[in-house]
Amino acid sequence: MPLLDFQDVSFINDGKTILKNLSFVVEAGDYISIIGPSGSGKSTLLRLCSHLISPTGGNIFYKGVNMNKYVPTELRKSIAYCSQLPYLFGNNVKENLDFPFSVRKMPFNEGRVKELFSLFNIPFTFLNADVQNLSGGEKQRISLVRTLLFLPEVLLLDEVTSALDAENTRMVLNAIFTLNRNGITILWITHNPEQSKKYANKILTLEAGEMKSLEVLK
C-alpha cells in the first residue's frame, strides 16, 4: 500500500485552478524532489500533504485512508511541514523550540535540542537569542530543528536551504539523507537542479499546476 496516494487531486482557489488532476503515489521511504517554475503549485502541493488545505476535487489517501478521516492534529504530527518562509514566533528561540513539546504536553528536552543544534551547526547560545536578531539562514535552520524535534513519518521541506551557504546546505542535505535512510519519507521542493538529483530516488516536475512527470532515478 502506498504511503501517500493522490487520486485526481485538484485545488481551485477563488475560481483559479492552482493544481489540476494530480495522480501519483509516494511509497514509504521515498525521497522525492519536487521541481517546477515559480508559481507552478509546488508549495500548494505540500500544503495539501500537510492538510493545511484540502483538495477541492479528488482525494488524498494516507496509508490507505482518506486524509479527511484522520484527526488533523495527529496527521500533522505524522506528516511534518517546514515552510518556504521560516516563521519564528514569539520573542526568543527557546519559545519556538518549546512549542512542539508543549503541544505534546511534554517537558522541554534540552538534550534533544543540543543534539539537533550540533547536527545543523547552530551554537547552543542561540537558544536564548532574540528571533528578531537572527539571519535568514539561521532562522531557516532553527525552523528545521523545530520541525525535527519529534521525528515524523513524512517530512515536507519547502526550499529550506534557499538562504543557506554551500557549507550549511551540504550539512542539511546530509542530515536529511540520514533521516531518509532511517526510514523517513522525504518530499523536498528545490530550485537547485543539482541538489534535486543528489539523493532523491524520484523527481516530480510540476508545470502550471499540472504534473509534467514523475521520473524514477534509482
Added chain:
Amino acid sequence: MTGSVTIDSTSLLIASSLVLVSLYLSYSQKLGIEKETVVSVVRAVVQLVIVGYILEYIFGLESPLFTTLLLLFMAFNAAYNASKRGKGIKKILRISFCAITTGTVLTLSVLVFSGTIAYEPYQIIPVSGMIISNSMVALGVCYKQMISDFKNRREEVETKLSLGADILPSSIGIIRDAIKTGMIPTIDSAKTLGIVSIPGMMTGLILAGISPMEAIKYQIMVTFMLLSTTSISSYVACYLSYRNFFNSRKQLIIFK
C-alpha cells in the same frame, strides 16, 4: 436634589444654533457632510425624545419584568451593531449577544447584590446603558482586530498548526491581542479620568446639583464596572469566535 437646574425651551433653541456652525463649516470647506449632519441631528433629537417618553413610562411602571425586557432589547441592539464589525464570522450575532449579556449580568449582579445600586428602573437602566454600549464598542474593536490578525498572521497560525498544535494554541496570540485591543479604550479613558475628561455621567450629576464628592463616588463605580464588563465581554466574544476562523479540518479560513 438641591439647586437642580432646568433648561427652558428657549435656551435649548438658542443652543441648537450650534449645529448651524458645523453645517456652515461643512458647506464652506466642501466636506460634503451637510446631509449626514442634518440626518444625525434629527435622529438624535427624535431618538432621545422617544427614549425620554419611554423611560418616563417605564420608570413609572416599576415592573422588574419590564425593566429586564428592556435590558434584553438594549443588549440585542448592541449585539447587532457589534456584529457588523465581525462580518463573515459565523454565528457572530449570537456570540455578541452572549458576550454582552454575560458581561452585563455578571457586573450588574455584583453591583445589585453589594447594594451599590437597586434593581429599580431609574438606576438599572442608565447603568446598563453605559455597560452595554461600552461592551458593544469593545466587541467591535475585538472583531476588527481578529479579522485583520487572522489574515496578517496567517503564517504564524499555520506554522503552529503544522507543528501539530490544535487551533487554540495556534490562535492564542491573536486572541490575547484582540482582548487587549478591545480593552484599551476603556483603560485609556480610565487613566485620563478627571485629567482629560470629566465623564458624562459625573457632569450630568454635577449639573443636576449633586456635590462633586458624591458624583465622584458614582464615577468610580462606573469606571470599575466598565473595566470589568469590557474585559468579560471581550474575553467571551474572542474565545467563542476564534473557532469560526477554522473549518472542521482545523484549517484556517481566510475572510475576504
